[in-house]
Amino acid sequence: xxxxxxxxxxxxxxxxxxxxxxxxxxxxxxxxxxxxxxxxxxxxxxxxxxxxxxxxxxxxxxxxxxxxxxxxxxxxxxxxxxxxxxxxxxxxxxxxxxxxxxxxxxxxxxxxxxxxxxxxxxxxxxxxxxxxxxxxxxxxxxxxxxxxxxxxxxxxxxxxxxxxxxxxxxxxxxxxxxxxxxxxxxxxxxxxxxxxxxxxxxxxxxxxxxxxxxxxxxxxxxxxxxxxxxxxxxxxxxxxxxxxxxxxxxxxxxxxxxxxxxxxxxxxxxxxxxxxxxxxxxxxxxxxxxxxxxxxxxxxxxxxxxxxxxxxxxxxxxxxxxxxxxxxxxxxxxxxxxxxxxxxxxxxxxxxxxxxxxxxxxxxxxxxxxxxxxxxxxxxxxxxxxxxxxxxxxxxxxxxxxxxxxxxxxxxxxxxxxxxxxxxxxxxxxxxxxxxxxxxxxxxxxxxxxxxxxxxxxxxxxxxxxxxxxxxxxxxxxxxxxxxxxxxxxxxxxxxxxxxxxxxxxxxxxxxxxxxxxxxxxxxxxxxxxxxxxxxxxxxxxxxxxxxxxxxxxxxxxxxxxxxxxxxxxxxxxxxxxxxxxxxxxxxxxxxxxxxxxxxxxxxxxxxxxxxxxxxxxxxxxxxxxxxxxxxxxxxxxxxxxxxxxxxxxxxxxxxxxxxxxxxxxxxxxxxxxxxxxxxxxxxxxxxxxxxxxxxxxxxxxxxxxxxxxxxxxxxxxxxxxxxxxxxxxxxxxxxxxxxxxxxxxxxxxxxxxxxxxxxxxxxxxxxxxxxxxxxxxxxxxxxxxxxxxxxxxxxxxxxxxxxxxxxxxxxxxxxxxxxxxxxxxxxxxxxxxxxxxxxxxxxxxxxxxxxxxxxxxxxxxxxxxxxxxxxxxxxxxxxxxxxxxxxxxxxxxxxxxxxxxxxxxxxxxxxxxxxxxxxxxxxxxxxxxxxxxxxxxxxxxxxxxxxx
Ligand SMILES: *[C@@H]1O[C@H](CO)[C@@H](O)[C@H](O)[C@H]1NC(C)=O
Ligand SMILES: *[C@@H]1O[C@H](CO)[C@@H](O)[C@H](O)[C@H]1NC(C)=O
Ligand SMILES: *[C@@H]1O[C@H](CO)[C@@H](O)[C@H](O)[C@H]1NC(C)=O
Ligand SMILES: *[C@@H]1O[C@H](CO)[C@@H](O)[C@H](O)[C@H]1NC(C)=O
Ligand SMILES: *[C@@H]1O[C@H](CO)[C@@H](O)[C@H](O)[C@H]1NC(C)=O
Numbered sequence: 001x002x003x004x005x006x007x008x009x010x011x012x013x014x015x016x017x018x019x020x021x022x023x024x025x026x027x028x029x030x031x032x033x034x035x036x037x038x039x040x041x042x043x044x045x046x047x048x049x050x051x052x053x054x055x056x057x058x059x060x061x062x063x064x065x066x067x068x069x070x071x072x073x074x075x076x077x078x079x080x081x082x083x084x085x086x087x088x089x090x091x092x093x094x095x096x097x098x099x100x101x102x103x104x105x106x107x108x109x110x111x112x113x114x115x116x117x118x119x120x121x122x123x124x125x126x127x128x129x130x131x132x133x134x135x136x137x138x139x140x141x142x143x144x145x146x147x148x149x150x151x152x153x154x155x156x157x158x159x160x161x162x163x164x165x166x167x168x169x170x171x172x173x174x175x176x177x178x179x180x181x182x183x184x185x186x187x188x189x190x191x192x193x194x195x196x197x198x199x200x201x202x203x204x205x206x207x208x209x210x211x212x213x214x215x216x217x218x219x220x221x222x223x224x225x226x227x228x229x230x231x232x233x234x235x236x237x238x239x240x241x242x243x244x245x246x247x248x249x250x251x252x253x254x255x256x257x258x259x260x261x262x263x264x265x266x267x268x269x270x271x272x273x274x275x276x277x278x279x280x281x282x283x284x285x286x287x288x289x290x291x292x293x294x295x296x297x298x299x300x301x302x303x304x305x306x307x308x309x310x311x312x313x314x315x316x317x318x319x320x321x322x323x324x325x326x327x328x329x330x331x332x333x334x335x336x337x338x339x340x341x342x343x344x345x346x347x348x349x350x351x352x353x354x355x356x357x358x359x360x361x362x363x364x365x366x367x368x369x370x371x372x373x374x375x376x377x378x379x380x381x382x383x384x385x386x387x388x389x390x391x392x393x394x395x396x397x398x399x400x401x402x403x404x405x406x407x408x409x410x411x412x413x414x415x416x417x418x419x420x421x422x423x424x425x426x427x428x429x430x431x432x433x434x435x436x437x438x439x440x441x442x443x444x445x446x447x448x449x450x451x452x453x454x455x456x457x458x459x460x461x462x463x464x465x466x467x468x469x470x471x472x473x474x475x476x477x478x479x480x481x482x483x484x485x486x487x488x489x490x491x492x493x494x495x496x497x498x499x500x501x502x503x504x505x506x507x508x509x510x511x512x513x514x515x516x517x518x519x520x521x522x523x524x525x526x527x528x529x530x531x532x533x534x535x536x537x538x539x540x541x542x543x544x545x546x547x548x549x550x551x552x553x554x555x556x557x558x559x560x561x562x563x564x565x566x567x568x569x570x571x572x573x574x575x576x577x578x579x580x581x582x583x584x585x586x587x588x589x590x591x592x593x594x595x596x597x598x599x600x601x602x603x604x605x606x607x608x609x610x611x612x613x614x615x616x617x618x619x620x621x622x623x624x625x626x627x628x629x630x631x632x633x634x635x636x637x638x639x640x641x642x643x644x645x646x647x648x649x650x651x652x653x654x655x656x657x658x659x660x661x662x663x664x665x666x667x668x669x670x671x672x673x674x675x676x677x678x679x680x681x682x683x684x685x686x687x688x689x690x691x692x693x694x695x696x697x698x699x700x701x702x703x704x705x706x707x708x709x710x711x712x713x714x715x716x717x718x719x720x721x722x723x724x725x726x727x728x729x730x731x732x733x734x735x736x737x738x739x740x741x742x743x744x745x746x747x748x749x750x751x752x753x754x755x756x757x758x759x760x761x762x763x764x765x766x767x768x769x770x771x772x773x774x775x776x777x778x779x780x781x782x783x784x785x786x787x788x789x790x791x792x793x794x795x796x797x798x799x800x801x802x803x804x805x806x807x808x809x810x811x812x813x814x815x816x817x818x819x820x821x822x823x824x825x826x827x828x829x830x831x832x833x834x835x836x837x838x839x840x841x842x843x844x845x846x847x848x849x850x851x852x853x854x855x856x857x858x859x860x861x862x863x864x865x866x867x868x869x870x871x872x873x874x875x876x877x878x879x880x881x882x883x884x885x886x887x888x889x890x891x892x893x894x895x896x897x898x899x900x901x902x903x904x905x906x907x908x909x910x911x912x913x914x915x916x917x918x919x920x921x922x923x924x925x926x927x928x929x930x931x932x933x934x935x936x937x938x939x940x941x942x943x944x945x946x947x948x949x
Contacts, residue, residue, distance in 0.1 A: 033081045034067040036102035043097035049089035080105040087112045087134070090905060094118030100126050108132040112158065115906045116140055120159065125150030136160040136191065137907040144197075148172055149182045157184060160193035160215070161907065167199030168192075176207040187211060193239070194218035201240075206231045215239040217263065225269075227252050237261040241287065249274055257281050265289035265311060273298055278324070282306040289335060290314045297321070297341075302328035311335040313359065321348040321360075329353060337361040337383065345384065346370040355379055361407065362386035369408070371396040383407040385431065390414070398423050405429040409455065412436060417456070422447040433457040433479065440464075441480075446471040452946075457481040457504065464488070465505075470495040474942075477501040480508070481528065488512035489529070494520045498942060504528040506552065514558075516541045523939065526550040533557055535580070543568050546932060554578050561592045666743050669693055669703055669752070676705060683759075692755060700755040701740065731797060735789035737812055737822035756820055758813035765808060765876055771903050776912050778817055779873050783919060784944045785819035786811055790866060791941035793821075794859040802857060806865035807846045808872055845878055849887075850931055860931035866940070867926025874920060876901030887929055896920055915948055 034055075041050045052071045068075035074083035081103050091114035098121070100106075106127050116138040124133075125147025133151065136158040143166030144159070151157070174183030184190070188210050198220035205214075206228020213236065214229075222244040229235065230252020238253075241263045248271030249264065257280045265287040272295030273288065282304025289311040296319035297312055303324055310325070313335040320343030321336065331352045337359045344367035345360065352358075355376045365387040373382065374396025382397070385407045392415035393408070403424050413435040421430075422444030428451060437459040445454070446468025452475060461483040469478070470492025476499060485508040493503070494517025503524055510532040518527070519541025527545070530552040537560030538553065548567040555578045562568055562576060562584030573588035583592040672693035673680045682702070683690040691703045729739050738754040761782065764770040774782070786806075793801040803810075805823060812820045848864035851857070871879040874896075882899070896917050908916070922943060928934050 032102045036099040037067055037070070037073070037081075040095075040098040044091070044093035047089075047091055047093075049086060049091060074108075076105065082106060083108040083110075085110040086114065088905060089114060090903070091116060095121050100124060103127060104129070106130055110134045111138065113137040113905055113907050118142070120145055120148075120164070123147055127151065128153070130154050131186075132156050134158045135162065136193075138162050139906070140164060142166075144169070144172070146171060149184065152181065152183070152185050154184060155186050155210070156189040156191075157187060158189070158191040159195065160191045162195050164192070164195040164197055166197065168197065168202055168205070170202040170204040173202060173204035174207045176204065184208065185210075188234075189213040191215045192219065197221065200224075201226050201245075203228045205229065208232060209234070211235050212258075213237040216243065217241040219243055221245060223247070225250055225253075225264075229253065230255055232256070234258060239263040240267065241265045243267050245269055248272065249277075251276075253277070255280060259283065260306070261285040263287040264291065267291050269293060272296070275299060277301060278303050278307075284330075285309045286311075288312040288315060293317060295319075297336075300324050302330070306330050308332035308354070309334075312339065313337045315339055317341060319343075321345070321365075323348075326350045331355045331358075333357045335359045336363065339363050341365060343367075345387075345389065351375045353378065356402075357381045359383040360387065364388065366390070368392075369394055369397065369413075373397045374399050376400070377402070379403055380426070381405045384411065385409040387411055393418055393421075395420060400424065402426050404450075407431040408435065410434040414438065416440070417442055417445075417461075419444050421445060424448065425450070427451055428474075429453045431455045433459065435459055437461060441466055441469075441485075443468045445469060448472055449474070451475055452498075453477040453501075455479045456483070459483055461485055465490055465493075465510075467492045469493065473497065474946075475499055477503075479504040481505060482507040484509065486510060489515055489518075489534075491515035491517040494518050496521065497523070498939070499524045500547070502526045502528075505532065507531040509533055511535065513537075514539055514542070514553075518542060519544045522546045524548055528552040529556070531555040535559070537561065538563055538582070551575050556580075558582055562586055562589065668695055669701075669743070669750070672696075672701075673703060693752075702753040702755045703750050704753065705750040728801075731793070731801070733789055733792045735785040735818070735820055736792065737820040753822065754820075756812035756822075757815040758817060760809050761811040761813060761819065761873070762808035764813060765872065768903055771876055771901065774817065775904060776908055776916065780912075780915055780919065780948060782811070782817075782819040783870050783873055784941070784948065786821060786866065786869065787937060787941040787944050789819075789821040790862055791937040794862065794936070795938045800859065802859050803862045803865075804857060805846075806862050806869055808869060808878075811869070845880075848931065849929055858931060859937065860934050863926050863934045863937060863940070864931075866937070867923045867934075870919060870923035870926070871899075874901065874916060874923070875899050876903055883927055886924060886927060918947060919944070 037053060038055065041047070041053050044050070049071060052069070066079060067073050067081065068079060072084060072086040072089070073081055074085070076082045082105050084106065085108065087110045091111065094117055096118055100121055100123055107129055108131060109127065110132065112134045113136070116135070118140065119142030120135065120140055122145045124145055128150060130151050131153050133154055134156065137160065140159070140162040141164065144164060146169055149172050172184060174185045187208050189212060190208070191213070193215045194217070196219070200223035201216065201221050203226040206226055209232065211232040212234050215237070217239045218241070220243065224247035225240060225245055227250035229238065230250060233256065235256050236258045237260065242265070245267040246269065248269060251274045253259070254274040254276035259281045260283060262283065263285065266289065268291065270292040273293055275296070275298050277283070277286070277298040278301040283301065284306045285308065286301060287309065290313070293315040294317065297317050299322045301307060301310060301322055301324055305328065307328055308330055309332055311334070317339040319341065321341060325331070326348060327350050329352060332354050333356060338361070341363040343365060345365045346367040346369070349370060351372050353376065356378050357380060359381065361383045362385065365384065367389065368391030369384070369389060371394040373379070374394070377400065379400050380402050381404060383405065389408070389411040390413065393413065395418060398418055398420040404426050405428060406424070407429065409431040410433070414437065416439035417432065417437055419442040421442060427448050430448070430451060430453070433455040438461065440463030441456065441461060443466040445466060449472065451472045454472065454475060454477070457479040462485060464485060464487025465480065467490035470490060473495060475496045478496065478499060479502055481504040487510065489505060489510055489512070494515060497520065499521050500523045503521065503526070506528045510529070511534065513536035514529065514534055516539035519539060522545055524545055525547050527548060527550070534556040535558065538558055540563045543563040543565035545567060551567050551571055552575050554574060554576060558579040559581035560583070562582055564585070571586065573586055576582050576586065576589070583590045585591065672695055673691045676691060680691045680693065681689045682692045688704060688706045691705065693701045693703050695701060729741055732738070737756060740752045740754065742751050743749070758764065764774060790803065790806070793803060803821065810821065810823045812822045814820060846865040846868045848861040851861060868879060868883065871882070896913070900916065922940055926934050926940070
């Protein structure tokens with residue numbers, strides 16, 4: 001009765017509904033459903049996904065649509081809504097105005113991965129036929145309504161990744177004794193991962209007889225694991241990791257014959273693990289990491305021969321590595337580090353063809369490294385550090401082509417470091433420190449091209465450092481301290497440009513002078529070459545080490561003046577103590593006798609400065625010439641060629657200057673653009689118009705015609721200018737728009753580029769439709785691409801090319817959405833109106849602050865603009881005054897969630913989130929006010945490549 005009345009009222013109010021009723025046969029119930037959906041829609045802000053949710057009057061279609069045709073809605077044959085599926089649609093708002101009582105036939109409600117707020121509707125239990133309910137990955141808060149207990153048909157319930165608070169009420173679960181009809185009796189999959197739920201896990205949960213998967217990981221549950229779970233005979237996956245659970249694992253768990261995946265890591269569980277785990281079922285995953293377990297590891301853990309991932313690290317397990325692991329060929333990832341395991345690894349371990357990762361560090365294992373490791377060809381990480389392993393490194397493990405990390409440190413290994421170590425071509429981390437290795441370091445170490453960390457400290461190594469170490473150009477940390485090494489420090493160490501954390505050569509017998517090339521290590525933070533026999537004076541270049549914050553040169557035979565600047569202004573006297581005769585302004589040292597200090601020291605320093613200026617200068621000079629020419633071209637009447645050193649040549653004489661295989665001719669471009677008809681114009685900038693030219697061979701090109709020539713001003717060029725253009729056409733990089741050539745004839749001067757189908761990044765980000773296509777992984781790729789391009793222009797081109805106008809407008813997108821930097825090196829050419837080009841370089845909002853007051857256009861200006869661009873890619877829009885707030889330190893920290901482009905789905909994988917945080921921090925480092933503090937593009941590109949894979 002009430003329902004009928006309400007229907008009537010609504011119909012009376014709505015002409016649309018009248019027409020709907022007039023045209024089609026529709027039950028009272030489905031009217032209610034449509035109405036309920038529309039009411040909900042009306043309560044939400046504009047949602048693109050709900051566009052199809054319209055009443056017939058608004059729809060153009062002749063046959064009146066029912067709600068059954070709306071996106072996300074499924075009906076049964078009788079026209080009842082049975083499914084609402086709006087998962088992954090960016091839905092925002094609350095469920096408050098969704099009248100659940102209107103959907104008595106609903107079987108599935110799937111709203112996962114959206115931006116829903118508010119609470120789970122109190123009356124959700126009214127959906128008495130519901131079988132599937134997924135609200136995961138939203139921003140729902142409040143507690144779980146008790147009416148959930150009414151959902152007796154639901155087999156899957158997932159509210160993971162919401163801010164749901166409160167406890168699990170025992171009444172949600174069936175009552176074991178009196179068989180009441182309530183409780184989630186049909187549940188197979190119960191998922192409450194990463195919510196704010198807490199309290200004890202009720203013992204009644206064990207009455208869920210059909211339970212297959214239970215995931216309560218990432219909450220604040222405390223107390224014991226309910227022993228009643230042993231009654232859930234169908235249970236296959238049990239995840240209780242990352243809670244505060246205490247007590248021991250109930251022995252009943254071991255009788256669960258279908259259990260394949262048990263994850264209990266990061267809790268406060270203790271006591272012995274039931275020794276029968278694995279006896280009755282085929283485990284694939286067993287995770288016991290980070291608890292307080294003691295006793296032995298379950299001996300039959302791999303009895304089912306399916307165990308792939310086994311972690312038990314950070315506990316107090318004792319005894320040997322379980323027998324059943326020896327022939328456990330299915331192993332994929334194993335972590336046993338930080339326990340008290342004993343026994344002999346050469347006896348307890350076998351051959352594991354699929355093993356990629358094994359960490360047994362910090363146990364009490366003995367024996368030698370078995371040669372059978374050589375058969376684990378998939379191994380990427382092998383750590384046996386902190387044990388009592390002895391013997392030599394077997395040749396076999398030097399054939400592990402995929403090994404990325406080898407950590408054998410803190411053992412009793414002896415013998416020489418084998419020459420074949422150079423075979424480990426993927427090796428990134430090699431730690432052999434704290435052993436008894438002797439002999440010389442093999443020169444082959446230089447072939448470890450991917451090495452980032454090399455620690456050979458605290459051994460008995462002798463001989464000198466092979467200069468080939470300088471070939472390991474990715475090294476970030478190098479430690480050879482506390483050995484018996486001698487000879488000089490090879491200057492090639494200065495090539496280790498990425499050295500960042502540590503260079504430690506202390507406690508050896510190195511002699512000779514400190515190579516001045518060490519000053520090139522501008523990223524290095526800690527330098528320790530103390531306790532050697534180094535002599536001579538300290539090279540002034542060490543004061544160029546901009547990142548250095550710890551230096552120790554003590555206990556050597558150094559003499560002469562201490563350099564001035566950077567680390568030498570903040571170092572402590574003990575950093576230089578016990579040398580032969582150092583002098584300088586540091587407390588505790590004699591002031592230098594001026595006649596010996598100023599000339600030598602001063603000169604060397606100033607010479608160095610001059611080279612820096614000169615090399616920057618050459619880049620600047622090249623730019624200046626380019627600009628000079630075009631300023632000249634565009635202001636011919638007031639400027640004179642006599643300002644140029646070279647005499648101008650007439651471009652007309654070089655009637656067509658082509659670097660495009662010589663194939664495309666001037667006439668073809670004219671033909672293809674119908675004489676630069678606006679029909680073919682695809683864009684316009686300050687510099688002129690860009691045309692799309694489809695060439696006779698089918699190739700599509702972008703032609704940029706320079707505005708200054710429109711008026712028919714004759715063109716005069718210098719050889720330098722033409723050479724410069726030639727150089728630009730020679731740059732080849734996958735992230736740089738290819739400049740095919742340049743032509744100047746008659747009244748048309750134009751540059752010919754590769755054509756980019758998708759237009760500029762700025763355009764893509766501005767359009768909601770296009771921006772959504774750029775998901776996070778793609779945006780990461782765009783950032784990487786631009787970084788690679790700029791690194792190439794700055795560091796691989798001779799002379800280096802400074803772009804000067806990095807902005808989202810100058811990043812073009814090809815058909816597969818790969819980023820291409822355009823307009824490099826031509827920024828100046830294309831600014832004919834800028835009479836003083838240094839007064840304003842680049843695009844407003846991207847230009848480095850120093851450009852406001854200095855002529856110093858350095859590559860660091862590009863780095864700054866790159867930082868702005870990165871934020872723009874993350875935010876989906878220009879960061880605006882966020883930058884000045886960051887610089888003024890108004891904002892202490894930025895929550896990445898607050899700035900990320902809200903047009904993309906709110907929920908992202910943790911890995912992606914971590915990457916985005918990392919990228920944001922890189923961007924912030926680019927925005928530092930002081931150009932010197934900004935990283936180089938090479939470093940940035942390197943970090944992005946290394947840390948993002
Ligand atoms: C539970 O379901 C019954 C019908 O099975 C219904 O009458 C009742 O209102 C529901 N309770 C709640 C709290 O939703
Ligand atoms: C969820 O809870 C966390 C931690 O309490 C909080 O930081 C976050 O802002 C909350 N999110 C929402 C959307 O309420
Ligand atoms: C839930 O979040 C909303 C904002 O989305 C807030 O207004 C409300 O107070 C929160 N409720 C609870 C119980 O935290
Ligand atoms: C477990 O092993 C499988 C390979 O069998 C792998 O795909 C999966 O990611 C692993 N899980 C964990 C948590 O390591
Ligand atoms: C090794 O891994 C492959 C692919 O995951 C799998 O098919 C194979 O069964 C595994 N080998 C063993 C011995 O488990």
